[in-house]
Amino acid sequence: MDSLIAVAARALAAGDPLGALNQVALRDDAPALALRGIAMAQLGDLARAKALVRRAARAFGPKDAVARARCVVAEAEIALASRDLGWPAKTLDAARATLEAHGDRVNAAHARYLAVRRLLLIGQIDEAERALGRLDPTPFPAALKAVHELVVAGIALRRLRTKMARAALARAGHAAREAGIPALTAEVESASLILTMPSxxxxxxxxxxxxxxxxxxxxxxxxxxxxxxxxxxxxxxxTAVSLAKRxxxxxxxxxxxxxxxxxxxxxxxxxxxxxxxxxxxxxxxxxxxxxxxxxxxxxxxxxxxxxxxxxxxxxxxxxxxxxxxRPAEDKHAAVLVFLADGESWTSSALALVLGASQRTVQRALDTLAAAGKVQSFGRGRARRWMTPPVPGFATALLLPTPLTND
Incomplete structure (x- = not known):
């Protein structure tokens, strides 16, 4: 690893994408492409970030198994951020296994956390909790400790365990400040707002x-x-009696x-x-x-x-x-709930988390777009939908979670 690559990598680890780009913006070798992709992801240009990380994975040689695996993990993180929930989980598992086999425990753990966060997002709370239970954040850097506590808080919020969620968010905030990454601190603060808004x-x-x-x-x-x-x-x-299907x-x-x-x-x-x-x-x-x-x-x-x-x-x-x-009961409130996180979603990802057909979701999006409540960009399979967060309301009660039917 040459000095410019090392400096860029340290800048990215500290949450400084512009500093990283200053070192590698004009280079097209595989390590530089990977770092540029991660920097663009931190800056929010997820489409370009995905393309750069894929180019980097192809540019690494057959002997660079660890580097290619890291690119796969980076692409998975970009997919999660862009709400591409159909991204192949088996590919991430294979990359994680490669990293573990070569002793890269930190990036392997990062891959596990990405898988857990995806499970949490699509409402598979029990599976997410079991997977999280197999992870001990003690030896990891502060940034991964913050991610661990964010997942703990997410599970606790969906299970309506507010004291546990509050404690986890406090630990996440401490770890994020220790890591010194502004974006991570902002994510913890955003998650904490759920406890202070009407649900x-x-x-x-x-x-x-x-x-x-x-x-x-x-x-x-x-x-x-x-x-x-x-x-x-x-x-x-x-006792709880579910009438969700009646x-x-x-x-x-x-x-x-x-x-x-x-x-x-x-x-x-x-x-x-x-x-x-x-x-x-x-x-x-x-x-x-x-x-x-x-x-x-x-x-x-x-x-x-x-x-x-x-x-x-x-x-x-x-x-x-x-x-x-619900705090607000619009006809398509469930769709608005997921779009309220400020991220861009595909109709297929929304259909996955809502348990509905993609055509049903598309009709709802068209109706909301006509009313000016959502907007789209891109065309065809690249089309995405988003809306500014709904002010003043938490969404934890509207997210998918299993129910006991006694």
């Missing part, structure tokens, strides 16, 4: 108010029966929860569950069937009693019934 709305007895994430955690641990419209689940402190039943449960302790007229339930303007005999018959199904599903938590004008929810052991709703 949900509480609807109870006809009134609404916004809740912070720690208040949501306290509510779910209380003796209240919660109709959770963020995850489509009905739960109390000990939208009609959840619509009925939410209507009954919002009205509690009062009952809900049959016509109102028909309108909420079946979107019918007028309740005829066929609607009433269907309503009786669906209410019967709801009684069966919620048998361990509550009953549904018939009244003179409609139905009412009757909790078995809970003191009260509340509804937990």
């Amino acid at each position: 949900a709305r509480l609807i109870a007895c006809g009134e609404e108010r916004l809740l912070l994430l720690e208040e949501v955690e306290a509510l779910l641990a209380s003796k209240a029966l919660v109709v959770d419209a963020c995850r489509h689940v009905v739960c109390d402190a000990g 939208p009609v039943l959840f619509a009925l449960a939410r209507a009954l929860g919002e009205a509690w302790p009062e009952d809900v007229p049959r016509d109102t339930l028909v309108a909420r569950a079946f979107r019918g303007k007028h309740a005829d005999e066929s609607h009433r018959a269907r309503l009786r069937v669906e209410v019967g199904r709801l009684r069966t599903v919620l048998a361990t938590l509550a009953g549904v009693s018939a009244t003179k004008r409609g139905f009412a929810l009757v909790p078995h052991g809970a003191r009260e019934v509340v509804v937990l709703a």
